[in-house]
Amino acid sequence: MRVLIVSDTHGRHGNFDRALEEAGQIDVFIHLGDVEGGEDYMDAVIDCEKHMVRGNNDFFSDLPREEEFYLGKYKVFITHGHAYYVSLDPEYIFEEGQARKADIVMYGHTHRPFFEQKDGITVLNPGSLSFPRQEGRKGSYMIMEIEADGTATYDQRYLG
Template sequence: MRILIVSDTHGYHKNLDRALESAGEVDMFIHLGDVEGGEEYINAVVGCEKHVVRGNNDFFSDLPKEEEFYIGEKKVFITHGHAYCVSLDPQQIKEEGKARNADIVMFGHTHRPYLEQDGSITVLNPGSLSYPRQEGRKGSYMIMETKDQGEAEFHQLFL
């Protein structure tokens, strides 16, 4: 299974289109918040299963604040992350993921890619497609690939 993971598009779709084209066929799409009115656009251009959460800039959105679901055998917890102080440190969101028995925690908000795999839990942030803040300032996203044995591989990609 191939999953495209994005965040912080802030209503700008050009780089989202580029990421969708570059990723090719995917089985699932995950957006970790700050779509800023892009829900209809995402629904129109993404034809697979979607999971989209509300970010701190999605003021009037009906999107859920958080979501828990399974990808194969892996329990996934997704949220934008601002309520867990991720701009300071990802430790609080990691602890929340552990408390929820999540195998994978995904968040956005910082506009910086992040990936930590410590054996019991994976914590990740794909960065921002529209307003990247890491060195080089290239829009970023992730591809998650699951194997038949349930193992997951994560690939950080840049536009």
């Protein structure tokens, strides 16, 4: 299973289209908020299972604030992250993941990639495709693959 994980596109589709093309065939698409009206576009161009949540800039969106679902054997919790103070410290979102018995926690909001595995939980942020804030300022996204044996691997990617 191949999963494309993006966040913070802010209504801009140029880098999103590039990431979608670079990712190749995907089975699941995850957007971690601040879609800013891009939901219809993404629905139109992506033909697979989709999970999208609203962010702090998605004022008129009907998207859920957060979602829990399974990818293979992994329980996943997704949210934009602003309600969990991720700009200050990822510890709050980690604790929320523990409380929800999640295996994987995904968030956005900071516009900076993040990846940590501890105490059996993977916490990740793919960064922002539209307004990256990390050194080098390249739009970023993540590919998660679940192998036939159930093992999950993660690949942080940057647009060239």
